[in-house]
Amino acid sequence: MKNRHLVGLVLALSVAGLSMFVYKVTVLGFPVAPGEIADTWTVEAAVSFDAGPGSIRANMYIPTLMPGFTILEENFISRGFGFSSQLAPGGREAEWAVRRATGRQTLYYRAVVYRDPGSRGEDTVPDFPPPPTLDEPFNTAMTVIVEEARAQSADSVSLAAALIRRLNDPSADQNVDLFSRSAATPQERAQTISTLLAGARVPSRVVRGVMLQDQVRDASIVPWLEIYDGNEWMFLDPQTGSRGLPDNFLAWWRGSRPMLHVEGGSDASVSVSVRRNSIDALLLAEARAERRGSRLVEFSPLSLPVQAQAVYSLLLLIPVGALIITLLRNVVGFKTFGTFMPVLIALAFKETELIAGIVLFTLLVSLGLMIRFYLEHLRLLLVPRLSALLIIVVLLMLGVSIIGHKLGFQTGLSVALFPMVILAMTIERMSIVWEERGASEAIQQGLGSLAVAALSFLVMGIAIVQHVVFLFPELLLVILAMTLLLGRYTGYRLLELRRFRALTRPAS
Amino acid sequence: MIGLYRALKRSGVVGLNARNGTYILPRNSRHLYPLVDDKLRTKALAIEAGMPVPPLYGVIETEHDIGELESMLEPHQQFVIKPAQGSGGDGIIVVVGRMHRRATSYRQVSGNLITIADLQHHVSNTLNGQYSLGGHPDRAMIEYCVRFDPVFDRVSHEGVPDIRVIVYRGVPVMAMLRLPTRMSGGKANLHQGAVGAGVDMATGTTLSGVLGNDVIDEHPDTGHPIHGIAVPQWDVILEAAARSADITGLGYLGVDMVLDRELGPLMLELNARPGLNIQLANRRGLQPRLDTTDREAPLDADINARVAFARARFAHTAHA
Known part of the structure; x- marks a missing residue:
């Protein structure tokens, strides 16, 4: 009954912690390893034209529905132009306008996009397209081709694939020839297939975009086919008829209209360049969380002022240390002075580094012990004795720092980070154990504490541990669950195996 | 290591975690601790119940x-x-x-x-x-200051040998004789270097001893065999142990008794967290006896019945 309660609690804590962790990693893309780098792509469209005598208006499609990608940031650069962006048939449109300009004008649109498997080209459900009105003999040829393709297909996507195959067929009949002759470029070809599909009353459209590759100037606009199969939009390569969208295809706009339209200017051209950049995966995750309206980042240590973040990056390690102490004491069976003294010493080691830390700690405790033995002769009452010890510890720390500094031994300065009260209590308890149980027991327990502290330091010093507990504080719930479980661990401690090993032999 | 773990489990050794988690936490309410942690209160309780204690x-x-x-x-x-x-x-x-x-x-x-x-x-x-x-x-x-019975003279060095009885739910389950050594400075605590010798619950005679974690047969200071010493007034000791559980209400209890040459068995102190070395001294795990007590002991019967149960069931020869 009690156990079931505990197991339930442990499960609930673990599920809560882990699900939040998994959500942050998989959906928001929080990096699990420190210093993880994420790829982003900077795409830039440079629009240029010669200004005409009158007012000028330039309209250009800009990306909006991008399956597999999301925009991190975008900006529009123009001098003297009024700018607006709006939704237009086929996508989103940037509009630059100016009443008067002279000479060649260049306008820029720049977007930073990142790969986002969660982003899909969501769209409204299209109507069935009206049958295209074509002149003869195109109309008859279309009817024949569609009928033939329909006979070889099962659904709209396979119908489209069949049509593409027919158009690719070198030994095509004259019906096909009629269409393939007028579809020389990939753009025209995609448009032709879309027209034929409309003839079969299958909703389709041509999506145009660029292939993201590093360092490409003047990237070519690649057409792709989108076919609505009654549930969702499917992608088809208009050249080969194979399904799906290439990983690096960035959809830019849809429909048959040109990307750029300039009124009042001449010799207009647009060129798209692509560049790959790397940014800290964490920045990307934060941007993504913000875009999704997720509050998780807002309620994480990342939302704190930087100074407080520094404090918490240290504090959040304490539970890890506590777990290690629990393991070492209750599962391994180590003895230490004070329950959490080793964790606090380990935190101090973070500043002093391990070897210097151990040397300084040993030095302070030994000096403190010597003075404590002297104090014993004075027969002081307990509380004044502890206070005296604390004062002496502070003096010793100061002395070590000053002498270390004079000798050019800078690590001596960090001795100030040792928790002095803990140090004083350690010296006191060690001296009592020394008196009552002998030097070997005292030194043994002292070394045990030091070993546990060093071990905690090593674990808490692992970069990924620091990174993970700071970025995913919800994992502390899992650590809590583990300590709760350890709280009901009634098996042997490892050192008990040695202690009781005489009992494994048959009794005489 | 796994093999060692299994072997310990098989011999029914109770570890610290099991003692704390399975026996002490559920059986000993925290509000009862002051009764035994404060020896003056323990003494008062014992005197009230008519148990002999050191004046x-x-x-x-x-x-x-x-x-x-x-x-x-x-x-x-x-x-x-x-x-x-x-x-x-x-x-x-x-x-x-x-x-x-x-x-x-x-x-x-x-x-x-x-x-x-x-x-x-x-x-x-x-x-x-x-x-x-x-x-x-x-x-x-x-x-x-207890002037101990000369029966243990040859197997103790200074100090007062005492008898530790573990009482579980009012039933004495295991006992050992603790013999001071030169190393323990006259104290009868095992972790300070005293010798522990298992005691047969049925007869009150000692078994072999343990020093630290090692099994020994002779006292390290006197060289006399530890084995086979009959503890006088064994029934009185077991009765006092069982009574101690009754007067404190603790379900898992260590009772420390001494034998004074004039006053007889005296209850020295009680311990709500008794150590586990008694298992080494007896070369027996506690688990089977605790299980037997849970299953079969007359928990509601009077002290004599419980002591009789212990003597009958926890004899050294019977492996329980």
């Missing part, structure tokens, strides 16, 4: 009282000063004699002489909680 000479409660220490000790040649809430035998001074030269010196059981000033400092430390659990302010008690 109390005096209690020192405040720093001011320390001034009266010398006059309090005046009428007694032999006495013990101990912290009321001490643990593990720490902070106990046993004085067995006196020496008059320039000033009065007290001779400890180890032969060392200490002055009244030393005793006063010790008592002051005690009052300040140096020896108490958690460092709480404490009281110092001065009581009768």
